[in-house]
Amino acid sequence: MAGGKLQAPRGTFDVLPEDGRRRSALRNACAELFGAAGYGPVETPIFESTDLFARGVGETTDIVQKEMFTFEDQGGASLTLRPEGTAGVCRAYLEHGMHKLPQPVKLWYWGPFFRHERPQAGRYRQFTQVGIEAIGSDEPTLDAEAILLLAELLANAGAQGVRLRLSSLGTPATRRDYSDELRKYLHGREAELSQEVRSRIDANPLRAFDSDHPGTQAVMRDAPKLLDRLAPEDAEHFAAVRALLDDADQEYDIDPALVRGLDYYTRTVFEFTSDALGAQSGVGGGGRYDGLVEQLGGPPTPGVGWAAGIERILMVSEVEAGAENPDVYVAQEGQADSRMAFRLVRDLRSRGVSAQMEQAGRSLKGQLKHADRIGARSVLIVGDGVLHVRDMRTGDQRDAASADEAMGIVEELTA
Ligand code: ATP
């Protein structure tokens, strides 16, 4: 289609430098926070075999049923742009024999994810998630550590109006028994439920708690709660996690209706929300997935983790990234040789001084104005055989007899 106006695809966005600086700062904060807690960086492909998500996310979830970007490669293999990170990380854990390493294996990731959703504020088709996974141990300290790391990340990012919802889903056996009980209950009040919930009573009755349909919500208020059906060891595990959070003065609301969108969760589930987001209130969430690695063909292996949306964190954060003001701007006067200016810029940078130079043919007056606009601390003016350094704070200008002397003055002003 010739002549059409080119635009980023629906539900995607471009990151421009101002926003890019905030994202970089957040990513650096993540690397520091998670690194200090023993989490190593991991990267997995942005597309995987479709089967991985069908098995690792769950056939009955919204993600697998409605939200995946799936395509065939030239050889006819079905591939899917990753809608979430845990399945890929667990696949990598198995593929590289990480279950033979000392456990738990602690990993963190950051990158693009893809879901075919109806775009709106805070909801995109390509978005960015940061996440951590701790695989190979079911110690409650890992659940609490994961939750507190996300809390700390959100606090560092200046996220506003943050609340933590917490629950436990027990083990698959408990859930099966409970699901049977819930199915019976839902069938008993089928007429009051939304069409969608009714159609999924048998496949995944727990999802009825997620519904925003008023009739369904009324039915769910009186429904039996999984938290009241936990087996003793799961209830104990949950109590241990809560005690650790209490010790850390982490506030939370127990929410028996909290059902994460993924089938593989067991025991702890949690979600951080922000009032500042309105309808899209989820900032990040996760939980324990003790059955997942086995479901992917590995040995029984517990794990816990979470993912948070970078765009949503930045939406509710009031922290601005600092501007990158150069220490020095190298200006050129008259017919001065640009090779001299270019060499000075490189020398200055190698000394740790942030330096920019004139690259748009402005007059000297225009260059000084530009240097002022970008907040340069000083300007090194390269004239025909002469060098001057101007202190942009005071307006004082000094002559330098050599490049070394000029750079010395610049360093003095920078310090
Ligand atoms: P929601 O209830 O908003 O659909 P979700 O339960 O699908 O969220 P998760 O699968 O838990 O979300 O993903 C973790 C985080 O990733 C979310 O809390 C959110 O911050 C972010 N996220 C999820 N989907 C999108 C999206 N389409 N666009 C932007 N961010 C998203």
Ligand code: MG
């Ligand atoms: Mg969703």
